[in-house]
Amino acid sequence: MKSLEYLFCILNIFSIIVCTSTSTYLVSTTGGLGRRFDGIGGLSAGASSRLLVDYSDEYYNQIMDYLFLPGFGASLDILKVEIGGDVQSTDGTEASHMHLADDENYARGYEWKLMIDAKKRNPNVILYALSWGFPGWIGEGTDLPWTNSTVEYTLKWILGAKKYYNLDIDYIGIWNERSWNKWYTLALKSAIDKAGLKTKIVGHDNGWDVCDDLLKDSEWAAAIDVISAHYPGSAIKSNCPALGKVQWSSEDMSVDWRTGIGCWARALNQNYVHANLTSTIAWALIASFYDGLIFAGTGMLSAVEPWSGYYQIGQVVWAAAHWGQFSQAGWFFLQHGSGVGLLDNGGSYVALTDPTKQQLTIIIETMRHDTSQCAWSDSFKYNITQQTATFQLDSSFDHVNQLFVFFSDLNTYDVDQAFIYKGIIKPTNGIFTLSLPVGIVYTISTINGTKNSYGNPPPSTPFPLPYEDDFNRYALSSQAAYFSDQSGSWEIIDTSSSHGKVIRQMITTPAITWCKEAPYPFTIIGDHRWQQPLNISVDIRIETNGTAYIAVGVSTNGCNDGGAGNPGTVFSLSTTNNGQWKLSATTKLDNPVSSGSFSVIPNTWYTLTLVVLDDHSEAYINGRLVGQCDLHATSSSGFAVIGSSWNFVQFDNFRLQSPTSINRYSIIDILLIDFY
Numbered sequence: 001m002k003s004l005e006y007l008f009c010i011l012n013i014f015s016i017i018v019c020t021s022t023s024t025y026l027v028s029t030t031g032g033l034g035r036r037f038d039g040i041g042g043l044s045a046g047a048s049s050r051l052l053v054d055y056s057d058e059y060y061n062q063i064m065d066y067l068f069l070p071g072f073g074a075s076l077d078i079l080k081v082e083i084g085g086d087v088q089s090t091d092g093t094e095a096s097h098m099h100l101a102d103d104e105n106y107a108r109g110y111e112w113k114l115m116i117d118a119k120k121r122n123p124n125v126i127l128y129a130l131s132w133g134f135p136g137w138i139g140e141g142t143d144l145p146w147t148n149s150t151v152e153y154t155l156k157w158i159l160g161a162k163k164y165y166n167l168d169i170d171y172i173g174i175w176n177e178r179s180w181n182k183w184y185t186l187a188l189k190s191a192i193d194k195a196g197l198k199t200k201i202v203g204h205d206n207g208w209d210v211c212d213d214l215l216k217d218s219e220w221a222a223a224i225d226v227i228s229a230h231y232p233g234s235a236i237k238s239n240c241p242a243l244g245k246v247q248w249s250s251e252d253m254s255v256d257w258r259t260g261i262g263c264w265a266r267a268l269n270q271n272y273v274h275a276n277l278t279s280t281i282a283w284a285l286i287a288s289f290y291d292g293l294i295f296a297g298t299g300m301l302s303a304v305e306p307w308s309g310y311y312q313i314g315q316v317v318w319a320a321a322h323w324g325q326f327s328q329a330g331w332f333f334l335q336h337g338s339g340v341g342l343l344d345n346g347g348s349y350v351a352l353t354d355p356t357k358q359q360l361t362i363i364i365e366t367m368r369h370d371t372s373q374c375a376w377s378d379s380f381k382y383n384i385t386q387q388t389a390t391f392q393l394d395s396s397f398d399h400v401n402q403l404f405v406f407f408s409d410l411n412t413y414d415v416d417q418a419f420i421y422k423g424i425i426k427p428t429n430g431i432f433t434l435s436l437p438v439g440i441v442y443t444i445s446t447i448n449g450t451k452n453s454y455g456n457p458p459p460s461t462p463f464p465l466p467y468e469d470d471f472n473r474y475a476l477s478s479q480a481a482y483f484s485d486q487s488g489s490w491e492i493i494d495t496s497s498s499h500g501k502v503i504r505q506m507i508t509t510p511a512i513t514w515c516k517e518a519p520y521p522f523t524i525i526g527d528h529r530w531q532q533p534l535n536i537s538v539d540i541r542i543e544t545n546g547t548a549y550i551a552v553g554v555s556t557n558g559c560n561d562g563g564a565g566n567p568g569t570v571f572s573l574s575t576t577n578n579g580q581w582k583l584s585a586t587t588k589l590d591n592p593v594s595s596g597s598f599s600v601i602p603n604t605w606y607t608l609t610l611v612v613l614d615d616h617s618e619a620y621i622n623g624r625l626v627g628q629c630d631l632h633a634t635s636s637s638g639f640a641v642i643g644s645s646w647n648f649v650q651f652d653n654f655r656l657q658s659p660t661s662i663n664r665y666s667i668i669d670i671l672l673i674d675f676y
Contacts, residue, residue, distance in 0.1 A: 022433070023387070027351050027362065028338040028394040036246075037352055038278040039126055039329030040268060040320060041078025042067065042285030042300055043251055044114055045176075046090025046132070046558075047484060052288040053110040054306035054481045061117075062454045063303055063311055067285065068121040072452045074300060074317045075324030079118045080128040080250070080281050081111040082176075083157050086489045087133030087511045088518065089176075091293040091558045093485045094132075097157055099506050101137050101149065106160040107477035108491060114285075115167050126329060128250075128281075129157070130173030130205055133514040135507075145512055146181040155191045158199055168198070173205045173250070176514065177230060180204040180213075182220045189223040200225035205250050208232070211240040221245075233377030234267060236275040246278060253282035253316075254375035256297040261315040261410045261418075262372030265441050268323055269348040269365045270379060272333060273340055279329075282320075290484055292528025292639070294558040306482065309458040318408060318419035318451070322441050325449040326361040327352045346384025347436065349391075360400055361445040362391065366436050367410065386437050391444075393430035402426050404448045411439040419451045463527045466657030472501045480654075486556055488521020488644070495650065499539070499605065502652040505644045515559035520547075522643030526656065528555060531637045537609040537620075538642055539652040540573065544602050546647025547574040552612050553638040568638050569629075571610040571619040574645075575600045583619045583627045594619070594627035605652075 052063065066073035084094030095108040106112065118125045131145075131154070138149040154172065161167040172188070174180045180203065192199050203224040204210050210229070214221035221243060228250035229236070236247060249271050255263050264282065271277040287299030300320065303311035331352045334340055339351030339362070347366035353359055369382050393400060405422040425432045425444060434442060443449070463482075471480055474492045480503055483490060489506045505521050530552065540548035553568030570584040579600035582592035598621055600606070609620035618628045642651050 022390055023344040024390040024392055025341065025349060026338055026392050026394065027334065027360070027397065029334060029353060029357055029396040030394055031335055031338055033353070034333035034335045034340060035276055035278050037327060037329060037331045037333055038246065038248065039077025040323050041076050041080055041126070041128070041279065041281040042074075043080040043281050043283040044111060044285045045080070045082035045094075045130070045283065047092025047094055047289055048090070048284035048299060049110060049114060049286055049288050050092055050484045051290070051306050051482070052286055052303050053113055055303065055311075056306075056309060059309040059311060059457060062457070063286070063301065064117050064121060065452075065454075066301060066313060066317055068118045068125060070122050071325055071450055074320035075122075076125070076320065077324065077329040078126045078128060078279065078281055079115060079285070080130065081115060083129050083131040083154070084109045084111070085131055085133035085511065085514070086135050086507050087513045088487055088516070088559060089132035089514050091289045091295060093487060093489060095479070095485075095489045095491060096135050097160060098153055099135055099489065104156060104160070105477055106164045107475065110479070112161075112165055112167075115161070116165055119167065124329070126170045127167060128171040128173070128202070129169055130176050130202075132176045134512040136509045136511045139512050143512060144179075145175060146184045148187070150184065151187045151191050154188060155195060158192070158197060159195065170198075171200050171202050171226065173202045175204070177206050178514070180206070180210075182217065185220060185223050202226045202228050202248070202250060204228070206230060208237040208240055211237050211243060214243055215239060231374060231376035232271070232275060232277065233374070234270040234274040234277075234379045236277070241276070247276055248279040248281070249277045250279070250281055251283050252280050252374055254284075254295070254298055257287050257299050257302050257312070257314045257316050258297065258413055261319050261413070262367045262439070263374040264316050265319045265322070265365045265408075265410060266367040266372040266379065267374055268319070269350050269363060272350055273336075273342060273348045274380060278333070290524065290528065290639070293556065294560050305460060307464050308461040310460040311457050313415060315408065315410060315413065315415055315418040318415065319410070319441060321419050321449065321451075322363055322406065322408065322443040326363075326443050326445040326447045328354070330355065331359075343387060343389060343436070345387035346382050346438075349389070357396065358399065359446045360393075360397055360403075361443065361447065364389070364434070364436065364442040364444070366438050366440050368438060371439075384438050386435075388433060388435050390431060390433040393427055397430065400427065400430075400446055403432070403444045403446060406443045406449050408441040409439065410441060419449070421449070421451070466655070468656075469654045470500070471503055471652060471654075474501060476501070482525050483523045484525070485523040486558070487518035488523075488646070490521070490523045493650075499650075499652045502541075502650045503642070504651075505647070505649045508646050508648065516561065520643055520645055522551075522554075522641050524554060524556065524639035524641050526640045528639055529637055530639070532612045532614055533658060534640070535609065535611045535655075535657050536640050537607060537655040539605050539607050541605050541650040541652075542575055542600065542602055543648040543650065545575040546645040546649055547572050547576070548608065548649045548651070549573070549643045550608050550610050551641040551643065552610060554641045555638040566638060568641070569610065569612050569617050571608055573598065573600060573606060573608055573621065575602060581619065581621065581626055583617065583629055585617065585629055593629035596626055598626065607653075
C-alpha cells in the first residue's frame with residue numbers, strides 16, 4: 001500500500017545520491033496471505049530438447065544443474081513435457097509410447113530422461129505432461145482424440161512413468177492449443193481416480209475461453225483442478241475468478257535465450273500482479289534443436305552442439321534465478337497492496353513468504369513495456385521512469401533484521417551484469433529504500449543466493465565431417481545421435497542379422513496431427529548452412545514396399561510448412577513400378593530431374609549414395625552411377641536427410657563426408673551402365 005510521496009535523497013550501496021519522488025509500499029501479512037505460489041517452470045516440447053540428450057554426461061549434467069539444481073542457477077520448480085505423439089509438434093516429432101494399439105514401449109523418447117534427472121536434482125520438482133498430437137489409431141476412425149482409446153493411451157503413459165521410472169505425474173493436460181471435450185475430461189478424471197492416482201487435470205492449455213465453458217457446466221468444472229492459458233499477456237478474462245480455480249500461464253515467453261530477458265522478467269512478476277497467475281512456464285525449457293529450424297534459439301539457454309559440448313548461458317536463466325533461488329512452490333504470495341502491486345512510475349513488485357511466515361522474498365522489476373513483450377501477446381500499456389521506492393515491513397516481519405540483495409541490469413545482454421550480489425540491507429524500523437533505474441530486476445530476500453558457474457564450456461566447432469554411424473552403440477527404441485526427426489518416428493531396432501542395429505521408420509498410418517505434416521517421413525542431421533560439395537551414403541532396406549531416400553540441402557520450417565521446406569537434392573529408390581530410382585532437385589519427389597528403373601527386392605539391402613558437387617549431382621546404387629543432374633536444379637544450403645514413404649524402412653551404415661574420396665563415374669560412363 002502506498003502510504004506517502006515526498007522528495008527523498010539517499011546515499012547507499014546501490015546508488016549514487018539521487019533526489020526524486022519516492023513512494024512507500026507496505027509489506028505485510030497482517031491481513032492474511034494471497035494465493036499459493038505454484039512455482040516457475042520450463043517446457044520441453046516440440047522437439048525443443050532433442051540435442052540435449054546427445055551431450056556427454058559432463059556437459060549434460062552441467063546444463064541440467066543450471067536449470068534445476070536448487071540454489072545453483074534458475075532453480076526451476078516445474079518441468080512440463082510433451083507426451084510424444086509421432087507428429088510434427090513445432091521443430092520436430094517426439095516418439096509415442098504406443099505407435100499402435102498393441103504396442104507399448106516406455107524406452108522411446110528423451111522426456112523420461114529429463115524428468116528423471118530433474119528429480120535427481122530436486123525431488124520436489126513438479127511434473128506436468130500434455131499431448132500435442134496422437135497416433136491415428138486412438139481416433140477409432142475419427143480425426144479427433146475424444147475416444148476411450150485416448151483415455152487408455154493417456155492413462156498408460158501416466159502409469160508407465162510410475163512403473164518404469166518411479167515418476168509421479170502431478171498434472172496432466174488435455175490437448176495442446178486445440179479443442180477440448182467434456183466427455184473426455186470426465187472420462188480421464190474417472191480413469192485417474194480409479195487407478196488410485198493423484199494426478200490433477202489442467203484445462204485446457206489454450207485460451208481463457210476455458211472459463212466460459214466451465215462456468216456453464218458445474219460437472220465439467222468439478223473435473224478441472226487448474227485453469228490455464230498460453231501467452232496471456234499478464235491478463236485474464238474477468239469471469240475466470242468466479243470459478244475459484246488455480247490459474248496458470250502454462251506456456252509463456254517463447255523468446256530467444258539471448259534477448260528474451262525483458263519478457264521473462266516482466267511476465268514472472270506481472271502475471272501475478274495483474275491476473276493472479278500462480279505459475280508461469282516458459283517454452284522452451286532449452287533451445288536444444290538445430291539452428292536453421294523455426295524458432296531456433298527459443299529457450300532459457302542454448303545447447304545445439306552435442307558433438308563439441310559447447311553451450312551458452314544467457315540472462316534468461318538468471319532472470320529465473322531471481323525467483324527460483326529465493327522461493328519454492330508451496331510458498332504464498334502476499335496480498336495485493338500489502339506486498340504485491342504496480343510501482344507508481346512503472347514496473348511491479350511481488351512479495352512471497354513461506355508457510356511459516358519466517359522467510360520473505362521481494363522481486364522488483366522495471367522493464368520497459370515496448371522491450372518486454374513475450375510472443376503472441378501484448379501486456380498492459382504503461383510508461384516507466386527512474387524512481388525511488390521505500391518498502392515498509394510491518395510487525396509481521398519484525399524478525400527480519402537483514403535481507404540479501406541480488407541485482408540484474410537487463411538493459412544489456414551481458415550475462416556478467418545479471419544476478420549480481422549487492423550485499424545486505426538491514427532495515428531500520430522495518431524500512432529500506434532502493435533507487436530503481438529503468439530495465440532492472442532486484443531480489444531482496446532473507447535467503448542468500450549464488451551465481452554459480454562451471455566456467456567456459458568447450459569451444460564451438462562445426463558438425464564433424466566426415467561422419468559415420470553404424471547405429472550399434474545405441475539402446476533399442478532410442479534415437480540415433482544428432483538425428484532430429486521432422487516427420488514420422490525413427491528408432492533403433494535389432495535386425496538379428498549381420499547388419500545388427502539399424503534405424504527403422506516406424507509410422508505407417510496417418511496420425512491425429514497438431515499442425516501441418518510433411519508428405520513423407522524424414523529426419524535431419526548436420527548444419528543448415530551446408531553447401532555443396534557433400535556426399536551422403538546409407539544402406540537401405542524396404543521391408544515390404546515403399547520408398548527410401550537420401551537428400552542434402554534440405555531446409556525445413558517445422559509446423560510452418562509441415563517440415564517439408566526446400567527438399568534440396570533428393571535421391572530415392574522405390575519398389576513401385578518394379579523398382580524405380582529418382583534424382584530430384586528443389587522439386588517434389590514425384591517431379592524428378594532424372595529417373596530410371598532398378599530391380600528392388602523387398603527385405604534386401606541396397607546402398608544409396610548422393611554426391612552433390614559444384615557443378616552437378618551424381619546418384620549411385622551399390623556403388624554404380626545411375627544418374628546425374630546439373631547444378632541449376634540443386635539447393636544452395638541445408639541439412640542432410642534420410643527419409644522414406646509411410647512404410648517400414650530400415651537404414652544402416654550412414655556416412656556423410658566431402659565427396660573427394662568417393663569412386664565417381666563420368667558422364668560417359670553413364671552410357672555404359674546396364675540399367676537393370
